[in-house]
Amino acid sequence: MAFRVLNVAEKNDAAREIARIMSRGGNSRREGMSRYNKIYEYEYNLFGRRCEMTMTSLSGHLMEIEFVVGYQKWHSCQPLALFTAPIEKKVSSNMDGIRKTLEKEIRRCNALIVWTDCDREGENIGYEVIEVCRRIKPRIDIYRARFSEITAPSITRACATLGRPDERTSFAVDVRQELDLRIGAAFTRFQTLRLQKRFPEVLSEQLISYGSCQFPTLGFVVQRYNEIVAFVAETFFKIKVKHSTPDGEAEFNWKRVRLFYRLACAVLHQGCLENPMATVVNQTSKPKSKWRPLPLDTVELEKLASRKLRINAKETMRIAEKLYNQGFISYPRTETNIFPSSLDLTNLIQQQTVDENWGQFSANLLTEGANPRQGRKTDNAHPPIHPTKFTATLNGQEKRLYEFIVRSFLACCSKDAQGIETTVEIDIAREKFTAKGLSITAKNYLDVYPYEKWCDKTLPIYRTGDTFMPTSIDMVEGETEPPSLLTEADLIALMEKHGIGTDATHAEHIEKIKARNYVGVQPDGKFVPGELGMGLVQGYDAMGLEMSQPHLRAELERDLKKICLGQKQKDVVLREHIEKYKEVFVQTCEQVNQLDQALAQFFGEPVQLNEDPVTSQVINSQPVFTCPSCQTQMCMKKTQDKGFMIGCMRYPECTSRAFFPSFVLDAQVTERVCSRCIPRPVYKIKFQFKRGSVPPMMDLEYCTCILCDEYLQEILSFRINASSSVTQRNTSTRRDNGRNNENNNRRGGQMSSTTQSQPRRPQRPPFQPDNHDSNKRPRPPRPENYVLCGCDQRAIIRTVRKEGVNKGREFYTCEKRECDFFLWADEGRGDDQTNQNQANDRRPNLCQCRQQAVVRTVQKAGPNQHRQFYCCSKPSGQACKFFEWLDSERPTSQPPPAQNQRPNRKPRCCGICRQPGHTRNKCPRK
């Protein structure tokens, strides 16, 4: 049986080229599941045997990381929680075709060779391929091909020296991805949500993002602007000597360049004036070259297009990609500035000989032979940017950029410009002056490269020992000048220098800070900080945080390198950086007023908010509490589906909280007293309920304590029972009546007399957050008037309200809607343990699909009506077929007594005919 190998490259171009080299042009091609990623097939000798090779490709990263569902929405959690929120890595939806191709092809293969780019990201992308393939074939043999360029020798060498993928390098990328996501999302949400509310007139629609590359890029612009603003001009003085002759004019510059003291300069100037005769002390002539341009890589193209053509980096890349797709130029995303020896430069130059502007130059170049200047960088994949086909059909910016690429290519393949530089040094009153002249002897590349100037400068002829009387000796005054604002090319150079972003992303980061209104661009192409950008940088600077400095990113880069070298563990780096940024985040929250103040300089006074100082979370209702466990302020807010919540704003770090159910319409804190936890803070809250949600108990007052963390339902059930005159229960099933007693006494006995008659409940220890796992919400202390139901939730007591034999009877039912737990209260009345035992007895089994099985009752008329059975609790579409009768024997023909029926359970009314027993879809009237 044939030994098949699946080969995967990072992009289709690379796959095609590697396949062509390995097959010596003899490969076949077929379509894959992704239209951009073809499948190439050929045979190759590998592992000492003839192998059937299948080569396909990706389009960069196959997977993306994202927070799990509960954290994706902006208001779903505190931004602080994003530092620890669970994340997942999965195949991006737009990469589904590629995933399917891999899954399909790996099934028929015996080994996998990863041919992704040989850099850090490439290694990580390789592991994404491995993960997808291992899901299909867990034991597949995996190799890594390492190559420095896509040429026959390099590819052959890679095949002969196949190794294993480097997990550490891939880990480094995992760390970078996770940190970028967590930090970016946390700060972006925090800044945006807060500042939109603080400055609604200006920022209500503004997204205020933070990114580890965006902010340093902004920082460069602001720093240069600040340097200019802070610049103090200094006056300087210098001496200039001129000499005019019939052969030409010479201007001599002072060797001291300039002095900042007028008197000193004046003394020396006076000396020259008193003894003005100049003596030529030295005269030299030497050859001078002006170097031709390097081959174009992406960054160089962006910088030069910005400087020479005034086309910005983003636009340059857009046009370049279009030219590439039309086949006019080579791939424009490359870090290589070395032409590979395999590239046929002569043919490329030949194509350009037909042009009316540079055709003649190209023809001459052919006769001389191409001699490209070579740089030092290679990305192992793509050659420098060069024209691949002649065209004269382009217009506008496309034409300009194409012409620039062609002229750069021809200039690079030509020769340096040559000239003779003459330097003349003279002495006047022991002060030295020099003048320089230039005589160009061969323009060479300059003939085809109009973007650079090199001019002749003719000097009169001087010989050493000559003397002459200067035409003028002047003392001139000048002022030092501030640096100029950054151009886009300057900005890209700074980003490159400090390791901010990559070649492929520089333009995107610049574009992003423009889009966010952090910076603006003047008509002359210079970058100025915008009000928002300036305010953000000033605000963070005022907090003493170096958010806009490149150091933080540089530190991460250093640690990532250590992961690659095995000097540091991935988890350690991740933990350290998360902790560091989390600390920065907390500091930002604590000092966030600095940010407000910085922006207030530009946008006016901010709108006042009720806010938490740590999280700046806006609070909708008063007042603000102090968290008893961490001293952070807590807030009460209305949640979408859970009614009201009082909770620590540092959740989940601090788990102090209390929830109130959704039938509460309004809540108002009236006091801060606790009968049980004094001197701990406790809140007494007055609730209003939706009409009908509880028996006629409107404006019920409820005292709860955050420390004790008790639930509203408990007091509700108590009050309901107390007012319904049901038989007195065992006092142990009642909640803290003693506490109410104390409260009532303090408030002058406002509570009903029923509560006052209850005996005091034993004191329970206050809530101790330190005893809880910070990742889990603490379970509330269990009050005595509920039982645990089978799904481990509380089953609370309710009263049958419907007319009939069971009216007024009480029953336990699970708080959870999905759970069908039901227990008559009088079946175990007076004995809490019995209640619990009964509940436990009725705990559902685990069904076959490991889901809970719940008890249901047969509704349908027939011999089994009212009989109970276990079945899977999943929704019908997903449920397994687990089924088990609850009773061992079949029931008699008589229906079971009424107390075995569940009151008010699932009337199954269709809502059309108002008749129970069928669903809306099956209604005969429909």
Place this chain on the structure above:
DNA sequence: GCAAGGTC
């Protein structure tokens, strides 16, 4: 609605 990194 968030990052940065691949790539088409």
